Amino acid sequence: METRSSRGTDEQLIRAARAQSNDAIARHDVAAIMSFVDHDFIVNTGNGGQLRSAAEMSAAFTRQFAELPDVKYVRTAKTVEASASHALAFESGTWVGTWTAPAGPVRTGGKYSASWRKIDGAWRIHAELFVTLYCEGKGCS
Numbered sequence: 423m424e425t426r427s428s429r430g431t432d433e434q435l436i437r438a439a440r441a442q443s444n445d446a447i448a449r450h451d452v453a454a455i456m457s458f459v460d461h462d463f464i465v466n467t468g469n470g471g472q473l474r475s476a477a478e479m480s481a482a483f484t485r486q487f488a489e490l491p492d493v494k495y496v497r498t499a500k501t502v503e504a505s506a507s508h509a510l511a512f513e514s515g516t517w518v519g520t521w522t523a524p525a526g527p528v529r530t531g532g533k534y535s536a537s538w539r540k541i542d543g544a545w546r547i548h549a550e551l552f553v554t555l556y557c558e559g560k561g562c563s
Contacts, residue, residue, distance in 0.1 A: 432504035436511055436538055436545050440499055443547075447495050450487040456480050460539055460546040468517070468532060468554035493521035497534055509540035517552060523561025530557040 439458055446454035456476060463476045473479045486493055499515040518531035532555035539548045 432511060432540070432545070433502045436502050436504070436513060437499055439545055440497060440513070444496050447483075450483075450493075452480055452483050452487070455483055458547055460541065460548045463547060463549065465550040466552065468519070468530070468552040490521040490523070493519070495519045497536075511538040511540075511545065512536070513538060521561075523559070526560035528557065528559040528561035530554055530562065532556065 443455060443458045446458075456479070459476050459479060461476060463479060465473045465479060467473065473482055495517060496519075497515060497517045499513050501515070502511060502513045504511040513536040515534060516531060517534045518529065520527070520529050522528070532553045534550060534552045536547055536551075537549040538545045540546075
């Protein structure tokens with residue numbers, strides 16, 4: 423059973439992993455991004471789509487980085503809570519995406535949640551849910 427102290431450490435580890443993941447996105451480093459996701463990762467994207475595997479997520483980032491050379495996403499955790507009884511954690515917060523579309527700059531964002539699993543001592547994102555709540559700029563459609 424985990425103690426309150428180890429859960430605090432887990433929260434710090436997850437927050438650090440999220441920051442490193444944001445940095446990997448800013449660098450457009452698909453391999454580094456994928457190092458934070460679990461093998462059976464799934465995501466509901468902000469536009470209502472779904473990526474059903476780590477391979478689909480990798481392909482989506484690769485495609486997006488090729489099409490939008492200045493795209494960035496930043497996820498900011500508001501809460502991170504590690505389970506006291508399982509190797510699981512819950513994260514929630516806000517996200518912002520920016521890029522330049524052919525019609526002009528775009529700034530979009532909303533809220534997200536993430537489920538993390540601790541595997542072999544490392545925290546990996548198991549699932550994410552993004553909901554777009556706003557889109558600003560001429561490139562919004």
